[in-house]
Amino acid sequence: MTGEERQERSSLVFSTSVRPPRLSAEQYVKGVLENSRSVLAQAITLVESNSPQHMKLAQDVLKQLLPHTGRSIRVGITGVPGAGKSTFIEALGTMLCERGHRVAVLAVDPSSPVTRGSILGDKTRMEQLSRNPRAFIRPSATGGTLGGVNRKTRETILLCEAAGFDVILVETVGVGQSETTVRSMVDFFLLMMLTGGGDELQGIKKGVIEIADALLINKADGENKQRAMVAKAEYNRVLHYLQPATAGWQTQAYTCSALTGEGIAEIWGVVENFRDELTRSGGLAARRQAQSRDWLMSMTEDYLRSRFFGHSGVASKLPEVEAAVLRGELSATAAAQLLIETYEQKRDESEWGE
Incomplete structure (x- = not known):
């Protein structure tokens, strides 16, 4: 395979990258609409990123591309x-x-x-x-x-x-x-x-x-x-x-x-x-509307789960509570309620600056 063929093939199939390229939202949008394969691959890498900064940029790009x-x-x-x-x-x-x-x-x-x-x-x-x-x-x-x-x-x-x-x-x-x-x-x-x-x-x-x-x-x-x-x-x-x-x-x-x-x-x-x-x-349009609704709920649940388990109070208390459940000293329901109360208490304290 020649160098030119390798370059052509690499433009058709992209592997994932751990670091999204530094492009602006406008550059992503323009590249995707112009069917730039490299920009499309980079845009996909962007939406796959869990970085809050990348996620914000990805949503900006998607918002502009939605009409297309x-x-x-x-x-x-x-x-x-x-x-x-x-x-x-x-x-x-x-x-x-x-x-x-x-x-x-x-x-x-x-x-x-x-x-x-x-x-x-x-x-x-x-x-x-x-x-x-x-x-x-x-x-x-x-x-x-x-x-x-x-x-x-x-x-x-x-x-x-x-x-x-x-x-x-x-x-x-x-x-x-x-x-x-x-x-x-x-x-x-x-x-x-x-x-x-x-x-x-x-x-x-x-x-x-x-x-x-x-x-x-x-x-x-x-x-x-x-x-x-x-x-x-x-x-x-x-x-x-x-x-x-x-x-x-x-x-x-x-x-x-x-x-x-x-x-x-x-x-x-x-x-x-x-x-x-x-x-x-009209079944296809109805299906896609239902899928959009499911997507909304899925993303909301994903966000709330991430916020809950990423909370410092919950993260610090989880090992202790989990161990108590495994020892049979605490029911799973009671343990969950304890974690929720910890999350809500710490959140309230944060909101009121206490």
């Missing part, structure tokens, strides 16, 4: 380990780019609960897509966030939309009840499965299937194709007895092969039909 957002189709993709999510996303993203779309992939990697580090390997797993000038791949660590998605993923979606990307694909980690978090930020939720329907159903939480707008059995090729068709029929039988995730839309199972490309165009046709039907019925 909301024009994409947002698709969440999750699945059981080994289902081939990254391979499928690369095949789908490549096809969409060839059709003239601009595709942003937000690939969320799991963070280690010990080191808080992550693999961030999607930029190598999607090597072909990463070289496409119409694609933008952003690997991002979850930071241990519930739901397998970075807590700033919503802001990142808005930035990518402002930069002109009309398809946003959010790849989440694993499968579990917490995957409902991604449902609160996308239009269409795709659950990827493996063949062997009966066996696989035993290991999948019912709640995850209930929030899916489509089930997709990947690797339907070669000798595995017949097994994939059997799995598809099995899943459709189960879906028949479940309430659809979206009113007015019937969730169904489909098959594809990310290796051969068979079924990729068909599943995207399902996504387009979903968008068209919900746009006509």
